[in-house]
Amino acid sequence: MTARPELSLRDLSGSIAGPRVSDYIALLKPRVMSLVVFSGFAGLVVAPGSIHPLIAAVAILCIAVGAGASGAINMWFDRDIDAIMSRTKSRPIPAGNVDPNEALGFGLVLSFLSVLLMGMAVNWTAGSLLAFTIFFYVVIYTMWLKRRTPQNIVIGGASGAFPPMIGWAAVTGDISLASISLFLLIFMWTPPHFWALSLYREGDYAKAGVPMMPVVAGARSTKLQMLVYTLLLLPIALVPFLLHVAGPVYAVAAVLLNLGFIRHAWRVLKSPQGIMGPARAMFRYSLLYLFLHFALLMIDCNPGIIARAIDLVHALQAGVIE
């Protein structure tokens, strides 16, 4: 006789025992949020001028919540294809842990609150940019482009490129050529970053009917385009230096980082069909590339950044004591 398997209560789906708090956190796509927060913070640090530490913290909080909220709305809209793809089928909605309408409501409320708080506490330029970013990601990318064109990630990538501009606008209250250069950096980085992922997840996207570049144009054409984007990224990465946002330390590091990116793209291009190691390595490198790029930008344009961070902690402590 076969024994009935023990049912763990912790594994019960949300439709039976209700959603967990962790399901709502998963709706906010915390891993994507961390990169968005980091680039937004970089924009805030690099921007000329000063901002009260608390207002700066609120700006970062609003960027994080706004990004998470758009992720929740994206999961609501994409629940049908998320259920098909192995990478996404365990997300809270396809796993049956959160009701789709609850996820939509959660995303809409957080979007509204993040924009309102950003506008009222920081400034309305940053608030408007945040609202436009959410709109761009949800409507332009998720609802319009994602299922219609292989250029989805090229145009839709703009939504992920706005956070440094929002951080910059939080300090200065405006949009400048320098903040646009930070936008361009992420904008041009997104296609090779995402196509590296979709190269080794091609089957998933094909199964779900999402016209990602490798599915529509084939692996060879995608690899070639990835190389072109990494080559174009080199001069764009130097724009902050040319605009005197950053100094020579950044410029040298940017060239080295870009040469590494180009080398990865070349290795991906030369890799035989079906060998996914180079694409995986390029995807990992692309994350490191962006992180180091913005970290160097912050350090180079603020040589005393560590001392300022200590001052900031002291200022916050003084504020609490007062």
Place this chain on the structure above:
Amino acid sequence: MAEPAKTVNKADPAVLAERRRRQRGRNWAVLLALVAFVVVVYAITIVKLKGS
């Protein structure tokens, strides 16, 4: 041979207890979020008033 399916009785006391546990978790999360929001708005008001 196929594994026997896991069956769940929604009225099972253990399932009901788990449901209550998760409900309590959500309630605490909402409470914390609301308190945090109030604290943030309060602090922003103080900073803005000092600034003006």
